[in-house]
Amino acid sequence: MIKNISIFIAFSCIFLNAISLDTKNCISNYADNKSLRLLKQKIEEKKNLGIRIYGDSHIAADFFPNTLRTLFFKTNALGFVYAIQPKYQQNSNLTYEFKNFEILNSQTSKNINYPLGGVIANALKKNAYIVIDTKLSSKKFNVGFIFKSPSNDYAFMIKDENNKTYKLKSKKNKWSYKEIELDFPFKITALAKDAKLGGYIIYNKNKNNLFLDTLAINGAKSNLWKEWNLKVSKEELKILKQDLIILAYGTNDALYNNFDKKTFKYDLKKFIHILKQINKNAVFIIISPPTIKEPNSHFFAIRKSLYEIAKEEKALIFDMHSFMKDNKGKDYWISQKLSLKDVHLSIKGYEVMAKKMYQDLIKTLNAVH
The missing domain is CATH 2.60.120.1360 (Jelly Rolls)
Structure with missing residues (x-):
């Protein structure tokens, strides 16, 4: 078992602002056991462990990522x-x-x-x-x-x-x-x-490098990578390898009227394939966005598409909406000052969400044999 996780879970089961982390595992596992075992070993050893998050405003403000940094390791590099x-x-x-x-x-x-x-x-x-x-x-x-x-x-x-x-x-x-x-x-x-x-x-x-870096931009959709010079980007990707790659897209895709499921899946899957070429043994986590209540949004279509991508690409998927639903839903999160009224969480909400994802990832890794 990964060290200190039992202590962490015991602490996490305490209600944080009336939100319990001790709900069902919100990570669905479609990854292969070999990659998961390698990641588990890296986390236990805390040696040359690289984590990267690509995403939108949920990541760009650095509240969610920085909470993960403190949970995974004592950062000694920036990536x-x-x-x-x-x-x-x-x-x-x-x-x-x-x-x-x-x-x-x-x-x-x-x-x-x-x-x-x-x-x-x-x-x-x-x-x-x-x-x-x-x-x-x-x-x-x-x-x-x-x-x-x-x-x-x-x-x-x-x-x-x-x-x-x-x-x-x-x-x-x-x-x-x-x-x-x-x-x-x-x-x-x-x-x-x-x-x-x-x-x-x-x-x-x-030397040893322990880093969690982010490539996230406010308002980003899942096809933003198509604006980047692919040849140059691939050379940059080769400089520092990642063991865990997290993709946090979908919120902005859900809010656009011209959502097309086929195009959405194709673009995100192609980006995953590019990243896999450089990081062959990396574990991928897809994050399904927090609850969106805007009328006419494509939230549930996006959520369904992300689950399909996770299955097809042998990735993990962490469901923010599921965790919020298990803890009385978005309106309750708003009342507890863990969510804003728009699509975003509060600073504290992102911290709680990151703790839940970390806890569920460790549970998932510890279940692998």
Whole structure:
């Protein structure tokens, strides 16, 4: 049995804001036992365990993911992070300060050559800057920069806490990748107008890495990945492998009138296939969204489609709606300040939901022989 889970479950059975985690398991298991055993071993050993969540606003604010981080391990790496966080989004382990950069977002600005994740920081003028610091205890990391220059000249200068300086240069308008060992905080200065950053990959080189990163954007639908440069994205995916991949889409798909089940399933399954090519032994968890009460939504059609995808792709599926229903439903969650009146949960609601998913995942893994 995975260590400390019995203590966790005993604690979790206490009512949290009148919500009980001790309901039926809300994870349905369609995965193969080999992958589940490998994941269980990784979680027990807490060595080189990588978890990634792709999703929408339920993930982008980082309340749900950060609760999972504290439950899985003591984070010692950051994985992939955006160059700058879009509005209403955050990474709980990082702080950003910037000037004269604009954010290009694949959810709102289409037909741009986006790298993995679909967020670009574009320098509006020369000497635009970004300062990044980490809240983790360690301050020395290998930092990989995804960047692009408007010319064949240098695009950025990097200066870290020890005043070590580096310059980044790429071929004109070609996404490039460069890794540098840096001490946080560090400052990135644009050496040209329209120099672009597509994110960072931050990890411990040649050491143990325990990270849970997120590629989530407010308003994202399940086909958002189609806005990303697939060739570039695949190269980025190869840098850090994941053992557990969580897909949290469906809410925004459910709210659009032009929902087509066949297209929805095809797009999400194709994305899963792309991720499986790079992470062959990874376990996938599909998250079915929390309860949606908006009239004319396609919520139940989406929920049914996600279950079908989980079965067809041999994944786990965690049903947020089922957990809410087992605890008196959305109106009760609203009364307990665990849910907003729209499609979102409250901060506390996301924390409770993450604890439930973690508990049910551990139960599922412990049942595998």
